[in-house]
Amino acid sequence: MNARLLPYVLILPVTLFLGVFFLYPFVLVAKLAFVGSEGLSLENFRDVISYWKFPISLKNTMLLAAVVVPVQLALALLMATMVNRMEKGRDLVLYIWTIPLGISDLAAGIIWLAIFEQSGFLNSMMTGLGLSDGPVNFLSYQNPGIVFLAIALAEIWRATAIMLVILVAGIGLIPKEYYEAAEVFGASPWQRFRRITLPMLRPSLQTALILRVVLAFEVFAVVAALGGTLFPVLMGEIYAYQFDLQNTNAAAALALIVLAISVVFTLIILRALRVPKGATI
Amino acid sequence: MAEIQIKNVAKRFGSYQALHDINLTIADQEFMVLLGASGCGKSTLLRIIAGLETQSTGEVWIGGRRIDHLPPKDRGIAMVFQNYAVFPHLTVFENIGFGLRMQKLPNDQVTRRVQRTAELMHIEQLLKRYSGELSGGQRQRVAVARALAMEPDVILMDEPLSNLDALLRLEMRAELKGVLAESNTTAIYVTHDQVEAMSLADRISVMHQGRIVQAASPVEVYRNPAERFVAGFIGNPPMNFLPAVNSGNGQWTVAGRSLPGPQSAAGNLDFAIRPEDLRIASEGLTARVRLVEPLGAHLLVTCDVEGTMFRAILDSDMAIRAGDHLTLAPMQDRIRWFDPETTRSVA
Ligand SMILES: Nc1ncnc2c1ncn2[C@@H]1O[C@H](COP(=O)(O)OP(=O)(O)O)[C@@H](O)[C@H]1O
Numbered sequence A: 001m002n003a004r005l006l007p008y009v010l011i012l013p014v015t016l017f018l019g020v021f022f023l024y025p026f027v028l029v030a031k032l033a034f035v036g037s038e039g040l041s042l043e044n045f046r047d048v049i050s051y052w053k054f055p056i057s058l059k060n061t062m063l064l065a066a067v068v069v070p071v072q073l074a075l076a077l078l079m080a081t082m083v084n085r086m087e088k089g090r091d092l093v094l095y096i097w098t099i100p101l102g103i104s105d106l107a108a109g110i111i112w113l114a115i116f117e118q119s120g121f122l123n124s125m126m127t128g129l130g131l132s133d134g135p136v137n138f139l140s141y142q143n144p145g146i147v148f149l150a151i152a153l154a155e156i157w158r159a160t161a162i163m164l165v166i167l168v169a170g171i172g173l174i175p176k177e178y179y180e181a182a183e184v185f186g187a188s189p190w191q192r193f194r195r196i197t198l199p200m201l202r203p204s205l206q207t208a209l210i211l212r213v214v215l216a217f218e219v220f221a222v223v224a225a226l227g228g229t230l231f232p233v234l235m236g237e238i239y240a241y242q243f244d245l246q247n248t249n250a251a252a253a254l255a256l257i258v259l260a261i262s263v264v265f266t267l268i269i270l271r272a273l274r275v276p277k278g279a280t281i
Numbered sequence B: 001m002a003e004i005q006i007k008n009v010a011k012r013f014g015s016y017q018a019l020h021d022i023n024l025t026i027a028d029q030e031f032m033v034l035l036g037a038s039g040c041g042k043s044t045l046l047r048i049i050a051g052l053e054t055q056s057t058g059e060v061w062i063g064g065r066r067i068d069h070l071p072p073k074d075r076g077i078a079m080v081f082q083n084y085a086v087f088p089h090l091t092v093f094e095n096i097g098f099g100l101r102m103q104k105l106p107n108d109q110v111t112r113r114v115q116r117t118a119e120l121m122h123i124e125q126l127l128k129r130y131s132g133e134l135s136g137g138q139r140q141r142v143a144v145a146r147a148l149a150m151e152p153d154v155i156l157m158d159e160p161l162s163n164l165d166a167l168l169r170l171e172m173r174a175e176l177k178g179v180l181a182e183s184n185t186t187a188i189y190v191t192h193d194q195v196e197a198m199s200l201a202d203r204i205s206v207m208h209q210g211r212i213v214q215a216a217s218p219v220e221v222y223r224n225p226a227e228r229f230v231a232g233f234i235g236n237p238p239m240n241f242l243p244a245v246n247s248g249n250g251q252w253t254v255a256g257r258s259l260p261g262p263q264s265a266a267g268n269l270d271f272a273i274r275p276e277d278l279r280i281a282s283e284g285l286t287a288r289v290r291l292v293e294p295l296g297a298h299l300l301v302t303c304d305v306e307g308t309m310f311r312a313i314l315d316s317d318m319a320i321r322a323g324d325h326l327t328l329a330p331m332q333d334r335i336r337w338f339d340p341e342t343t344r345s346v347a
């Protein structure tokens, strides 16, 4: 067979698969989003955006991402650096740290609910230590800060490892000689991290951040478990449109808005962490 | 003043003894080459001096100051790595200026020093490029410039030319020698290439299995090897050896011939002679030619003397063929003798 054609032939099955099971449904969703009462229009988008819960759920989603992702990035970098320095037990530590990855997000939400709810661990512990007189309902509308904190904690606990594994692999690829050269030429451990690890990790950072940010915009089950209706987020609103209000067109429109936000942030991350032209990493 | 003193340095990796009791003094501004086969501990010793490895025992002093407990940056050293370690995410300019930036020198000083060292290494037109856009030789120059820009007391180089092709290596070798002679730094240069060592060194330290077996000038190492190992390692081809039996009064019997040698009570010694120190004569060692390799000006003749391989470098005018019998006379003042027990040279 023609060697120039072969690659295309080889990716054909995957392309077909993606076309049938990804592109086609996507086109259907897009169609739904743009179909209004009088044919094609932006009516659904207008409705969705002007609904009173849209600004608050957008704000909540963004706020959560803005708090959770940087914390996760810092934690993942710290953990990856530590793991990389270990000589013994490296794999064991890595396995333990990645356990939360194997737990579904709803289960993770429920685990943290068991900690924070009125009859949960935190209340029992505080009562046991004599720090409080009786059970407190942390996750109520009177404690929006605690609700937010609980959700953020659960998200950090649940999804830091996805960044960790990407960064561990990335750091492992940086040749040791660069660190030795940096050390000889006077770079402190922090400077080596800033001037060698971070820049040379850019490709991995891009992947990890894009993956994590996009997932942060899709946060749903953890919020549902811990916050219920107290903390509306975009994904929760899509769910409500589709299943509570039976408005598929509005759900599709909101889904496309989330997609657009994800694409914008992906582009921002790609741009911010791009490797300068000519530099090879 | 940057005299380097290495005192009783030893290094173990687990149960493996990589260095045994190394003692070496390198004079201020001396160019010292550590020469030895792969795995003999050259890099380990260099890295201990650099502070990238910690010795198991012993001390390292530079310029009268004990430095083996200091981090690399406080030792007054700079290093050129075997794979260059030119940072791929920084331009040539920032690579050369890396150490100066770490010292927080003001911008104009960094620029001045980078510019000057770049000119010295003839790479001033490459300052804006990244390492991925450079050839191996250019990358090598950047690595050297980065070290020189530090204006260090001591410059350490670990096989800096081994990744270059032969022609470039020759060119860089000459250039390095010139640049380092100008810079007044003390240099330690690791190589497994004896030609490189000969051409660069003020002194060569020949290493073998974690020990320094001889530290002397290139000529001395070549002419008067302190150990049989050095005699068999230096020179291409290296020295020939034949067993010698004491026949009294300083006379030794070598391959059936009597030769004057050391006044020694020992029963046996090893006779050694360089291939180029043999002449065809009427009196001498009887050799049967096995192989003749023309080298242009000379012939490399591989022979057999009483069952031992014996090489001679002879004038290429001579018509010598495999199977011929030659009588080879060693030049008397070039003969060396080694004790087969201690392997050390006997005068
Ligand atoms: N970090 C290390 N751990 C274990 N053994 C090592 C280490 N570094 C070097 N060695 C061993 O020490 C010996 C000397 O190594 P090295 O100094 O790199 O040799 P050279 O540079 O002369 O080729 C080798 O046998 C090598 O395997």
Ligand SMILES: [Mg+2]
Residues within 6 Å of the ligand: B042, B043, B044, B158
């Ligand atoms: Mg080495």
